[in-house]
Amino acid sequence: MYKLMASLLLGTSLTCAAAAAPANAKPYEHVLLISVDGLHAVDLANYVANHPQSTMASLQKTGVFYPNAVTTNPSDSFPGLVAQVTGGTPAVTGVYYDDSFDRSYFAADSKCQGNPGIEVNFAESIDIDDTRLDAGGTPGKPMTQIDPAKLPRMLVKGECKPVFPHDFVRVNNVFEVVHQHGGRTAWSDKHPAYEWLNGPSGTGVDDLYALEQDSLIPGSKVKTTGSFKAEREFDAAHVKAVINEIKGFDSTGANKQPVPALFGLNLQAVSVGQKLPKAGPGDDAGLIGGYADANGMPNSGLAVQLDFVDHALGELVGALHDSKLDDTTLVVIASKHGQSPIDPSKFQPTDEDPYTKMPGYAFHIADDASLIWLKPEERAKALTAATEYLKDQGKALGIGQLLTSNQVALAYQDPASDTRAPDFIVTVNPGVVYTGGKKIAEHGGSNANDRNVALLLSNPSIPPRTITALVQTTQVAPTVLQALGYDPKELQAVQKEATQALPGTPF
Template identity: 45%
Template sequence: MSMRTTSKSALFFAAAALVAAAAAPAGAADLGAHAHRDRHVLLISIDGLHAGDLATWTAEHPGSALAQLARRGTTYTNARSSEPSDSFPGIVALTTGGSPKTTGVYYDDSYDRTLSPAGSGCKTVGTEVVFDESVDRDATKLDAGGGIDPAKLPLDPRKGCTPVYPHSFLRTNTVFEVARSAGLTTAWADKHPAYDLLNGPSGRGVEDAFDPEIAATDGTVPGTIAYDALKVAGVRNQIDGRDHTGRKAQRVPAVFGLNFQAVSVAQKTAGYAAKGAFSPELGSALAATDAAIGGLTAELKAKGLDRRTEIVLSAKHGQSPVDRSERKIVDKKLLDSVVNGVRPGLLAQGTADDVALLWLTDGGQAQAVAAALRAHAAELNIDKVLVGPALLKQFGNPAKDARTPDVIVLPKPGTIYAKPTATKLAEHGGFTADDTHVALLVAGPGRDGERVTSRVETTQVAPTILQFLGLNPRALDAVRLEGTRVLPDAR
C-alpha cells in the first residue's frame, strides 16, 4: 500500500487532464465518440459524512467495506463541498461541476425574483422556491402519492405561466444528460421526487430514477436505515441488469448511484460523543451504511463488473457541530425582526439553518441590513456578514441575477437558527469546516491506497466521472464556465 501526498506527478496528471479537456470539442456530436461502453461509475453520497468520520471509521474497522475501498482507492483528505452546504447545491456540485453562482441552485428553499408563486396566476412576481417534500402530492407516502404535484410548483410568467419543475430550475447540464446524449444508460436514487433536479434542463438525464419520499419514514435512525435499504435494493437490481424495480431488463447504467441518509439523521438526533467519537446511534448508522456498500461491491464482483467500475464516495454536505458543546440555538425570528427593523416588509425570503440566506424586497437596502445585523451580532452569534463586493466575488451580483441572495449571514461554528424549542443537535448549510470538509474516496482498478492531501472541491467529481467514461469533461456547461478541473490522480 502506498500512502503519499500530492506530488509533482499528481500535478502533472491534473495539468494533463485539463489540457486534454481544453483541446477536446464540446459539441454534442462528439460526446459519444470515445465513450467506454463497458465502463461504469457508481456514485455514492453518504450525507453528513466528514473526512474525519471516514478516517476514524476505516482506522477503527480495518475489515469494513469502506476500509477495503480505501485500500484500493484514492482518498482525498482535504475535500470541500458546496457553499452553501445544503443537499441541493451539494448534489448539484457533484453532478454538474458547478457552484450556485453558475447553476442557480442555492438551497432546496430559495427565492427567484422573476418567478411567481404557485396558484397565483402570475399576478405577482418574486417568490420563494421550495423543492422538498412540500411539493409532493402526498408526503406521507413513500411514492409521494404519485410524485410532484404541479399545482404546488412556482410559475414562470415568461413561459406562459407554466409550472417550474426542479429540472428546469437548474441552469446547467448534468453528467446524466451528457451520458445519455452519448447513448449510455443512467440511474439515480435519492430522498425526494424533487431530485427530478438531476434530470437537468433537458428533463431527460436520469433514465431510471428512484426517489422514495424520506418524509414518509418515522425519522428515527432504524427507520432511516430501513429506508436506505430500499434504495440499495434498487441499485442492486441495476447492477444485475434490471431497472430499480427488478421487473424490467436494462443495461447496467454507465453512471448511477444513490444517497444514504442514516448518518445524517443520526448526527442530527443523537450527535457525536465526547471529542468527536461516534455515539452508539451514529455508530449504528455507519455500520449499516458500510454493510450496504459492502453488499453493492460484492454484487459488482459477482457480476464481473468490479474491474470495470469506478466507485466515487463522497457527501453532499457535512454536519455542524461535531463538538456538541458548541451547539447554540438562536431564534430565527430574531433574524427576521432585525431585517424588517430596517424597513417593514423588507425581508422577501429568509432561509436559515446554520447559515442564513436573505433576499430583500429592495436590494438597495443590503448594506443597511448588513449594518443592522452586525449591530446585533452578539444576539445572533454572527461571525461574518457577506454583502457587497465580498458576496459578488463568490456568488455574483444580486442586482443582475434573480436568484443571488442580497445578504448571507455566516454564524459562529455550532450556531443553528431555529425555533428556541428545537432539539436537533446538528445542521448543515453553512460554510464552516464541519459543514464542508467532507469525505471523498475514489476506488477502482489500478489504485493502491493512495492519499491526496491538497485541497479539492466536490465540483471536481463531475468532470472526473465523464473522464472515467471516456467522455469530454467540457461537455458540462459548468466545467466550461468555471474551469472546473478533473480530480488530481484520477486516471
C-alpha cells in the first residue's frame, strides 16, 4: 500500500530493476495506438458492462485489460503521451506539463537578451492562426502550421535559435526507433505542437496530421471544446486520417503510402464530455456533461461522447478487418490522463490564478494541481518566504500536499540545477479545480481520478485476460517496441528508468 501511495503522489516508477528483454521475433506487423483522453479504467469497465455488444466489449474479449494502470504525475496531456512513447517520467523527459517553464529559455522576441527563464506553452499559442481548424497551414505538414516567430529562444554556441516542439523532449521515442529501422510512422493529434513526436532527431513521424482543437466553431466565437458535437466532428476528422492510412494512403487520402508500422491518434470527445457542463453550438439543448454519481454513471452529454468513441473504434477496427490487417495489428487503447472529480458532489471550484502574490513568483500552471516556478534570479532569496506563503495559504487554496523544492528534487530533478523542474508542486484535495466556472472537471493532478486510466491491448489471437497488478503507462513504450520485434533498450528513458514492458502480453 505504501508503494502504491508513493507512486500516486510522487509519480515514481514501480517497475523492476532491469529493463525488458529484447524481443526475439516480430509478433506484429503494425501497432495502432489510440489515446482516449479522460477515459478512466472505470469508464471502460462500465461501458463494457452496460454495452456488451459494443466495440469496446469486443476488443476486451480479445485482449489484456489493466484496471490498475496509472499515468504520469503530473497527469497532463504532454507528459501523459510522452510517457507512452518514451517509457519515461518527467524526471528524465523534462516534460512536466503542456504549459510549463524553462529557466534557460528566452522570449520569442527577446533576441536572447536579458534574464533567461520564460513560460513554454506548446499548444495553440504557436499556431500561425489558432482560430482556424488548419491552424493557418496545411494539415499533414505541421511545420506549415507552426509560426517560428512565436517559439521560445535558446542560446546555442552563442547563437539565438528558436526552440521547436521536437527540441523540447530530452529523450527519444518509439516513432524514432521504428523510423530508424525503416518502418513508416504516423500520428494524429489536437495541436500542430504535437510535432514534438518527431523527437530530438526531428524525423520520428513520417505523417503527422494535426488539426487545431482550440479553433473557433464556424459562425461562432466558441472554441471546438465548447460543444459536444463540434468535438466529435473534430475527432472524426482524425479517425478519417487514420483510416486513410489503414487503406494504404497518407493521412489526407491523396497519396499512396505503405501502411505504417506504428501509427495512431488521440480522441478528445470523452475529455470534453467530462469537462463541459452543458450544451454548446450545434448540441441538443438538454445535454449535460460530467458524471451523475461517484460510480461513474455518465450524464447525457458524456454518454453521447462515449458512444461516439465506441463507434470510432468500430470504424478503425472495421477498416483493419477490411484491409486484412486485423490479425497482424496490435491495438493499444490508452489514456494520457483521467479527469477529476468523477463524483460531482466533490467538485470545488477555486480561484484559477492563486499564486501571483507569492514572493519571487515567475509562473504557475493550475488545473487540478499546481506547478510553480520562481524567478531564477530571485530564487535563492525568495525560496524560504515562498514556501511559508504556500503553507499559510494551504487551506484557502485547497492544498492537500505541498512538494517543496527539496521534495521535488527527490522525486524528479533538483530545481536548483535543472532548468525545467518546478520549484513547487501542489497536490489539491480531491475535487478541487482551479476554474473561473466554465468547467466541471480537470486533469493534471495526482489524485486517483486523474491518474487511474484505461489501458487495453487487443488482437484477435489474444485470449481475454484481466491483470490487476499496478502498471504504469510508461510501460506502453517498451511493449510497443517488443510487439514490433525491436529492443526496448533502444529507448533512452527505458534505460534510465529501467522501464519494463507490460506484464501478461503473449509476445
